[in-house]
Amino acid sequence: MDTIENMTFDQERALYESHNLKVKGCRFDGPADGESALKESSDIVVENCFFNLRYPFWHDHGLKIEGSDMTELCRAALWYSDHIEIKNTRLHGIKALRECFDISMDSCDIISPEFGWSVSNLEMTNCTAQSEYFMMRSEKLHFKNVNFTGKYSFQYISDSLFENCVFDTKDAFWHAKNVVIKDSVINGEYLAWYCENVTFDHCKIIGTQPLCYCKGLRLIDCEMDKADLAFEKSDVGATVLTPVISIKNPYSGSITVPSVGEVICNDPRAKAQIIVANCENMQAGKRCSCQCC
Numbered sequence: 001m002d003t004i005e006n007m008t009f010d011q012e013r014a015l016y017e018s019h020n021l022k023v024k025g026c027r028f029d030g031p032a033d034g035e036s037a038l039k040e041s042s043d044i045v046v047e048n049c050f051f052n053l054r055y056p057f058w059h060d061h062g063l064k065i066e067g068s069d070m071t072e073l074c075r076a077a078l079w080y081s082d083h084i085e086i087k088n089t090r091l092h093g094i095k096a097l098r099e100c101f102d103i104s105m106d107s108c109d110i111i112s113p114e115f116g117w118s119v120s121n122l123e124m125t126n127c128t129a130q131s132e133y134f135m136m137r138s139e140k141l142h143f144k145n146v147n148f149t150g151k152y153s154f155q156y157i158s159d160s161l162f163e164n165c166v167f168d169t170k171d172a173f174w175h176a177k178n179v180v181i182k183d184s185v186i187n188g189e190y191l192a193w194y195c196e197n198v199t200f201d202h203c204k205i206i207g208t209q210p211l212c213y214c215k216g217l218r219l220i221d222c223e224m225d226k227a228d229l230a231f232e233k234s235d236v237g238a239t240v241l242t243p244v245i246s247i248k249n250p251y252s253g254s255i256t257v258p259s260v261g262e263v264i265c266n267d268p269r270a271k272a273q274i275i276v277a278n279c280e281n282m283q284a285g286k287r288c289s290c291q292c293c
Helices: none
Strands: 002-003 020-025 042-047 062-066 082-089 099-108 109-111 119-123 128-132 140-143 146-152 158-163 165-168 179-180 186-188 195-203 205-206 216-224 235-240 246-247 251-256 261-264 272-275
Touching: 042 186, 246 251
Parallel strands: 002 020, 020 042, 042 062, 062 082, 082 099, 099 119, 109 128, 119 140, 128 146, 140 158, 146 165, 158 179, 165 186, 179 195, 186 205, 195 216, 205 216, 216 235, 235 251, 246 261, 251 272
Antiparallel strands: none
16 A cells, blocks of 8 residues: 655645555645545545545545544535545534445544435444434434434434434434434434334433324333423334323324323324323223323
8 A cells, every 4th residue: 555644735636546545644725726636546544634625535435534634615525435434533514424335433523514415334433413414314324422413313314223322403313214212312302203113212302292293103211301292193102201291192002101291182093092100090990081091
């Protein structure tokens, strides 16, 4: 493998179609304002580099990037590329990752609107991220210890697993399919509407009107805070460990809660069983006047 070290590049396609190359301590910046520095390259190792120009890694195969900085001017940094490892790197340009597959990210700092669209097989560990429309239409995601802030995250994703994460996000997981979220905190309004076969396992869910219009929804020993008008028109199997403000017209399945402030049942299609664990009438074998159990 050849090595290029401590150089500055600002011209168009500065290292275009490079192969078996280590780029160390270099800067991609300057008045020529050139794009696509390492486009159409393969088997590239990047260490401690600075990227301040657009589109550096397009159509690349085999990338290792570590200890590097992609600024807010380094937009659309990685597109149409595969077999990528990124560690201890800042990705601060818009649309930093798109239509890539087989990616691992560890200890990275992401500030990138529209990050991760149409990505497949991404492992993300110990990262922080700020974005809007984060990971839209992606699949086969595995996140561990990820702290995310932003709107409209994880929409239309599928076949994914999230563990020990903290997500501060509204309208998250809309239309998600075949997803498991474990031991995580999700704070935001209108969680996971229209999702299918999504499981929340030992999670804390915070926010208004969560989990509506769902199919095959499961909650396993979850906490819910500020949850009102929950589970509307959903097919659900849920065990909730904390009181719920209100539940509205769940269509099928069962919901077990310690207490509920109000059960709204004004839709004849709402047939789900609501089991209130601390209900005195239920313990006495009677039916509540609200018909909640």
